[in-house]
Each structure stands twice: as C-alpha cells, then as structure tokens.
Amino acid sequence: MEEVRNKFVAIKGHINGAPSESDFEIKTETISLPAIRNTSKEYYVIVKNLYVSVDPYQLNRMKAQSSSQSAISFAAPIIPGHAIDTYGVGRVVESGGRSDLAKDELVAGLLTWGEYTVIAAEEEGIRLLNKLDADEALPLSHYVGTLGFSGLTAYGGFYKVCKPKKGESVFVSAASGSVGSLVGQYAKLFGCHVVGCAGTQQKVDLLKEKLGFDDAFNYKDETDLNSALKRYFPKGIDMYFDNVGGEMLEAAIGNMNTFGRVAVCGAISEYTGGGRGASLDMLDVVYKRITIQGFLAADYLNCYSDFISTTTDHLRNGKMHALSDIYHGVETVPLAFIGLFRGHNIGKMIVQIAN
C-alpha cells in the first residue's frame, strides 16, 4: 500500500466581486493507493491530473448563491474547503473497476484543480469522464480547451445558436479569449465577415494578423461603443457572439440587422459585480426581430464527434490556431484564475499540473 499526497485548490469562503489571491488556499490530503473500499460495491476512480482548465464561469459558482441559477446543476455551488471540479486531461491511476478505463490511459472530463482527482462510486453517474483518444500530432493541452469544452462552446454556439449563412457579419467580444478566438476562426472558415474586440493592442494585432479576423478593435480605446460598432459594421451586425454582456451587448443590439442573432455565451462584465447588467432596447428587439439565446456547451454534446473531427483537421492542416496561456503547477491555479478577470490571458487559460 502506497500513500500519495494530493495538493488541491479550495476557496476559503464565498467570493463576491473580483477574486484575489487571498480568497484561495492550497490544501493537502493523503490518498491511499489502492484506494480503500468501504464495501465490496464502493470503489474509486483515481486520476492523476495533467492539464486543467481555468474558466471565468467558475466565479459564479464561488459566489454566495442566492439567485435562481443555484438550482441548475451546471452552476452547482463550489463549497469552501472542498476540491473544485473543472474540465481537464489526466492519466488513470486506478480504474476503480470501470471496464471502460484502464490504468495509465489518458482521460478527459471533469477533474479537479488539484494533483489528483478522486471520484467516488456514487459520483460516477454524474461525472463526465471518458477515455481520450488524443491525436499525437497535437499537444495534449489542446484537449483541455480548443478540443475540450471551450471548443465545443465555440462550435455549438456558432453553428447551432448563431445559425450562420455565408457572407453574413459576425461580431465577437472577448475575441482573443478561449472561446472567442475559436468562434472567429470558425466564422472565417465558414465564409463570414468577422470583427472582434479585445482589451489590448497586442490582442487586437493577434486577431488580425494571426487569426485572420477581418478587423478588430480595442474596446478600451472607444468612448462610445455604439459608434465604434457603427464604424466597424457600416452594414450592420448579423450575429453577435457575446462573451461579455453589459454595455457591449446593448451597443451590439443597437447595431444589429433585421433577424440578427445573439448567442449569449457569457457575461464576464457581470460576473464580478463590477459592470452593470445590460439594459436592452426591447423595441429594437421587436422591430429588428432579434433573437437572443443563452446556451451552454453541454447542450451540444450531440455534435461532439463532428466538432472533434472538424477541429482536429483544421488544427493539423494549420487552418486554425489554438491559443493557450499555460501556467505550471497546481499552486498557480489561483493566479491563473484571477488573471482571467484582469484580461491577462490570450486564448485558453490552462494550468499544467504534471508532465
């Protein structure tokens, strides 16, 4: 019997507002290998985490829950002191009797912000965890974001929510982020006119020069978002892929064309309580027959295999670029997470836990 130490990240208490380092702690627990089974029917799957995802939506789960979304499983509250689940890639240490998993195999799914993920039997049914058939020509880290839930979010949101037609115009906010950078690339490959916004000149340059956006702008340089969008979309916006909410959503609605569509992926400006909610002009929504639709990647699991094959092809032949911002070591998770709300990341924020 062997004992391993598992370091993991927890919140000290609920977080309201923007997160800071002092909100987090690194805890240590001891895991016995092979895992002790309480009865013959109970077992554990243990995964050694390799790469884990760091996403803005986690902040909503860290808040003291009072709003209606607390009832929704995708927004299940994170409990202070406990391990925090997240999408990631790891290697099986113990298969826990699951016939679909074998020791040392790669898996992708719901892991934790920690060195190991321990999954008890009673969690099995609800915990997404599958064998990963990784393409060896691609970095393993791609499977956390571009070929993980960020990618599926971009794919489902663009193809299924926006329902694009060739030649239409697309506006993407937080366009250099994990999801936005992929939406813009899918949209260009599909034949749309794509303009993105981001918060630094470096990001704007990247969108135009590396990711092939038709145009891009720094929203911090604009005093009037409505005029900015008029300038970048003289013929109006057909689709808006919204990652930020707030004032940008209002301005996008004001510049939308008839039968425009808004895919509401996130509202990062509202997560920290720092920004204000979007006050929408409902007359515009009526007269322009705008559709505003919230969605989650999980709704589009039925197009997962299409998404993986299409995206893998594009990545292999260089038609798409996967942007990653990789931190190293479980201790860096809080820093990486905090950075999301300060606009530090370019592309997918990932922490590499082990080699």
Added chain:
Amino acid sequence: MEEVRNKFVAIKGHINGAPSESDFEIKTETISLPAIRNTSKEYYVIVKNLYVSVDPYQLNRMKAQSSSQSAISFAAPIIPGHAIDTYGVGRVVESGGRSDLAKDELVAGLLTWGEYTVIAAEEEGIRLLNKLDADEALPLSHYVGTLGFSGLTAYGGFYKVCKPKKGESVFVSAASGSVGSLVGQYAKLFGCHVVGCAGTQQKVDLLKEKLGFDDAFNYKDETDLNSALKRYFPKGIDMYFDNVGGEMLEAAIGNMNTFGRVAVCGAISEYTGGGRGASLDMLDVVYKRITIQGFLAADYLNCYSDFISTTTDHLRNGKMHALSDIYHGVETVPLAFIGLFRGHNIGKMIVQIAN
C-alpha cells in the same frame, strides 16, 4: 363628377411621451370621384373605411425618429399633418384599374385613420390591401383585430415563436389586450397552463371567467413582481408572451425554467418613456438557456390561411371569444388611441368609421 369630403386624423407634431388629445387634429380634404388621373398610367384606389385598428405601436411611429428602428419599414415615421395608415376593413369605392378589386367589395389591409383611404399608384406595391372573404356569421369588426393583424400576431407569436409543448406553462402580460387575450386562448386550447396579468380587477375576472385562463392577477396589486410570479408559477415559466417589457420582463426571466422562451411582441411600458427598459440578468439567460425573440406579425404571413381557418372555426363554435372595444366615428380615434396607454381598453381597440 362628384366631390366627397374626407375627414382624417393627423398628428400636429412628433409625440414624445404619453399621447394626449392636443397632439392630434382632425383634418378635411376633398376627393374627386372618379379620381383625377395625372397620366394614363397613374390611378388611384379609393376605399371607404368601415372599421380601423388602433394600436400601441403607432406611438413609436409618432416619435421624433432617432433610434435605429426608423430605418425599418414597419416602423416608418408618421408625418405630422399627413394621413396615418393602419390596418382596417373597408369597401372599394374605386378599384383604380386593379383587376383583383371591384367596386363595393370588402377589403382588408392598410387603410387610414380617416373616412376614406386614397392609394396612389406608386404606393400599390408596398400597400397591403386584399379582397376580404368575410364569414357572414361573424361581425365584420372581428376582421380588424382577432382575424386581422392582432390575431396573426398572437397566432404566429404563440405557435411559431414560443414553440409550445402540451402541458407547458405560459405567462401572458397585458393579457386582456388585443393580442394577449388571444394568446391565452390559443394556449389553453393547445393544452398549456396559462396565467395572465392585467391592470384592473375587472380584467382579471374576465380572464379567469370568460377566457378560461387558469389564473390571473392584477400587477398593480403586487409590490414585488418576482415573488408574484413565484406564487403563480411554483414550477416556473416555460414561455412568456411579453407585451410590456420593463420590470415584468425581468421578473419573468427570473422565474423561467431551463430552455424557456420569451416571445417579445411589444414593450408598451417603454413606448411612452414613462417606464424603464428591461435590465436583464444575462447569467440567468445563459444558465437557463433562455431564448428571447422579437417578432412581428408580418413575419408569419405564410401561416395566414391556417390562422384564419383555425380561428374562424374556434370563434364560430364558441371555443374562442373575440373581445372588442369599439369607438364610433373618425373623431374618436385620438381618444381611443390615448386610452390604450391608460389601460382603458379590454380586447381590441377599434373605431367604427361607417356602417
């Protein structure tokens, strides 16, 4: 050659805020019959108006136009001093050479708030005007609202925008209005659980006792719309047919179920500038995957014949009730219109111009 006097309603200037009688004037013009043609190619259709529709959306067209909807034909600005177009039923005085119209025939379409509608040749292409095959068992006034654009709005909005499933719950605001009263009845006939809100106890009673709503409440009696909706929808709202916008929309979003749908038909609370815009919780929209869709009846002209046959059947066999609030004489149009914004009407506001 005969001369007839045509009295019609015009606005004196653009209206901002709630309308009042002093915003309107009754003007008189003289029409020569047969209409004088300028060239052999120009002709006029002349219709004697019988019943004309009075609708809240007209107020948006009376404003000094600055917002983006001014570019949209359905919201074309109304010009001070000029005749104001509206949906209505009339009788052909001169067919103007149109082979599909004959003298003395009934027509339905875009008429005016006046005694006569004079349509010049150059308007032909854009002006909706069709022969009306009215069911003689039904009052002609039904064709202005329930079997006109209000009905099509309710029908298209409920069946095509809400996409109902049997057993789902529907919330309807302004439920005793021209559109809301029909939505609630379609929804009940379809097999939904329907709750409506209105602004007087008399209207609430009517919804429950005459129109068969499962429940109804007076929103003016509620201090907290969010709690009110929780009480009336303990299992949440699947569809919200929104006629009012503002705070009611916010409360409805807060009480929606996963995959809920909002059909945005109007935002009367925002028309007069008296109410405030809806400040939506976009996190709710994302996590509950809510779809908010603006629409206009004109988008559903393809289901016009289904709508007419279904609704005519329901009206004839007493399964649906057409509520009308009928004023008499062209001079009463301003009063009827102003009443819409004071909650005076029950059902469709109509002015009978002639017998």
